Amino acid sequence: xxxLKIVTIGGGSSYTPxxxxxFIKRYDxxxxxxxxxxxxxxxxxxxxxxxxxxxRMVKEAGIxxxxxxxxDRAEALKDADFVxxxxxxxxxxxxxxxxxxxxKYGVLxxxxxxxxxxxxxxxxxxVLLDICRxxxxxxxxxxxxxxxxxxxxxxxxxxxxSNIKSIGIxxxxxxxxxDIAKAYEVEKKDVYARIMGLNHLIFADQIFIKGEDYTDDFxxxxxxxxxxxxxxxxxxxxxxxxxxxxxxMYPISYLKYFFLTREMVEAAxxxxxxxxxxxxxxxxxxxxxxxxxxxxxxxxxxxELEKRGGAWYSDTACSIISSIYNDKKEIHVVNTVxxxxxxxLPDHVTLETNAVIDRNGAHPLAYGRLPVKxxxxxxxxxxxxxxxxEAAITGDYSTAxxxxxxxxxxxxxTLAEKILDEYLEVNQRYLPQYHSKS
Numbered sequence: 001x002x003x004l005k006i007v008t009i010g011g012g013s014s015y016t017p018x019x020x021x022x023f024i025k026r027y028d029x030x031x032x033x034x035x036x037x038x039x040x041x042x043x044x045x046x047x048x049x050x051x052x053x054x055x056r057m058v059k060e061a062g063i064x065x066x067x068x069x070x071x072d073r074a075e076a077l078k079d080a081d082f083v084x085x086x087x088x089x090x091x092x093x094x095x096x097x098x099x100x101x102x103x104k105y106g107v108l109x110x111x112x113x114x115x116x117x118x119x120x121x122x123x124x125x126x127v128l129l130d131i132c133r134x135x136x137x138x139x140x141x142x143x144x145x146x147x148x149x150x151x152x153x154x155x156x157x158x159x160x161x162s163n164i165k166s167i168g169i170x171x172x173x174x175x176x177x178x179d180i181a182k183a184y185e186v187e188k189k190d191v192y193a194r195i196m197g198l199n200h201l202i203f204a205d206q207i208f209i210k211g212e213d214y215t216d217d218f219x220x221x222x223x224x225x226x227x228x229x230x231x232x233x234x235x236x237x238x239x240x241x242x243x244x245x246x247x248x249m250y251p252i253s254y255l256k257y258f259f260l261t262r263e264m265v266e267a268a269x270x271x272x273x274x275x276x277x278x279x280x281x282x283x284x285x286x287x288x289x290x291x292x293x294x295x296x297x298x299x300x301x302x303x304e305l306e307k308r309g310g311a312w313y314s315d316t317a318c319s320i321i322s323s324i325y326n327d328k329k330e331i332h333v334v335n336t337v338x339x340x341x342x343x344x345l346p347d348h349v350t351l352e353t354n355a356v357i358d359r360n361g362a363h364p365l366a367y368g369r370l371p372v373k374x375x376x377x378x379x380x381x382x383x384x385x386x387x388x389x390e391a392a393i394t395g396d397y398s399t400a401x402x403x404x405x406x407x408x409x410x411x412x413x414t415l416a417e418k419i420l421d422e423y424l425e426v427n428q429r430y431l432p433q434y435h436s437k438s
Contacts (some may be wrong), residue, residue: 004032006084007034009073009086011047012045012046012051014290015294019317020067021057022319023314028323030318034066036080037068044071049294050333054067056299073131073238077134077139081325082145083135083140083142084146087124087127094123097426098120100112101426107265109268113257120149122427122430122434132158143167143324145317150199152168152198152201152350155199155336156385159337167335167336168334169420170199174188177193184214192206194386196370203251203252204250205249205250207250232307235264237267243403246338250373266335285304319332320357327358329356333355334352336350336355342370344379345379366412384407384408387400387402394433404419
């Protein structure tokens with residue numbers, strides 16, 4: 001049997017048992033012989049806890065998958081076939097700052113959308129490009145499967161500034177498919193939804209169940225409130241029936257931030273002052289998870305992990321890796337280069353859409369012009385994303401300021417400047433590219 005080596009960077013993450021569970025379930029089609037969980041010195045304690053749980057899970061499953069723990073990136077990457085990334089530069093403390101600072105100014109604080117996503121990208125992109133350089137040296141033929149948020153922006157940076165083969169993934173589209181399946185009491189494999197847009201900014205405009213068109217029926221269910229997209233990390237505020245009918249598309253929950261901005265900011269401010277920001281809530285969830293992970297009798301993915309968010313992460317990541325490894329030519333929703341999928345965005349930029357996945361990677365399915373009712377939003381957010389990547393690489397203040405200013409969730413250049421200045425101040429240790437400009 002050919003040896004198959006997979007490396008997960010950010011191996012000490014609470015998400016890791018999701019991946020282990022996914023690879024165990026797919027062992028017959030994806031025979032991973034060596035799985036390395038890689039982290040940094042500051043994450044060593046969590047890495048050891050998660051690593052021991054992973055070893056117990058594999059032992060319980062009775063499969064010959066060797067779990068390795070490492071703090072040495074060069075050694076871990078050597079001869080890898082697939083590398084997955086799920087890292088968080090600055091840990092949860094940085095995320096909490098990302099959320100709290102904009103909220104002081106009445107601007108959305110969220111880890112991937114708006115200023116929070118911008119700041120996370122500034123910390124993350126240089127690190128991931130450094131990882132890509134190491135991959136070019138130690139495993140140049142490996143595939144990079146990125147789950148690190150903001151996934152679309154990060155994938156944009158990798159595809160434009162690295163030669164590594166890469167695909168960006170997000171569990172959001174899979175959650176949408178699961179909710180459609182639930183509405184019709186069918187399995188996810190029976191559902192096809194045509195997806196257009198950007199990461200955390202996607203719409204489904206066509207929905208098929210077992211090959212039959214259910215688009216109008218499902219949109220009616222949305223308008224009636226009998227179907228929804230239930231992402232656990234998004235406040236449960238619904239659209240009005242009139243708006244749902246007018247949109248006549250299935251939006252991912254993140255679009256509430258754009259279509260219900262005032263209501264969502266108010267909800268975030270209320271949460272921050274009562275039960276804490278999502279980052280603070282996540283810190284509590286992670287604390288409880290790691291207490292569970294330390295139980296020597298635990299040898300499976302605990303149900304409590306569902307509260308962490310990222311549902312269907314393992315299903316998304318492992319099925320895409322299997323599709324590449326086995327040349328399956330399956331259709332998955334991924335972040336990949338446009339390459340003509342729509343003429344309303346430049347060919348070289350990254351979008352999130354349905355793509356055929358085979359041994360050569362992702363081949364997006366063309367869907368043509370964006371509907372005018374969503375075209376402007378998608379184009380303006382893509383412009384923000386392009387500037388965000390440029391700022392993360394160059395450390396140029398003016399580029400960063402313009403990126404934040406043109407983001408639709410930032411209401412004025414004055415506020416953008418205040419938020420940016422505070423961000424740069426509290427994130428100094430993670431932003432060497434900006435220091436070199438001062």
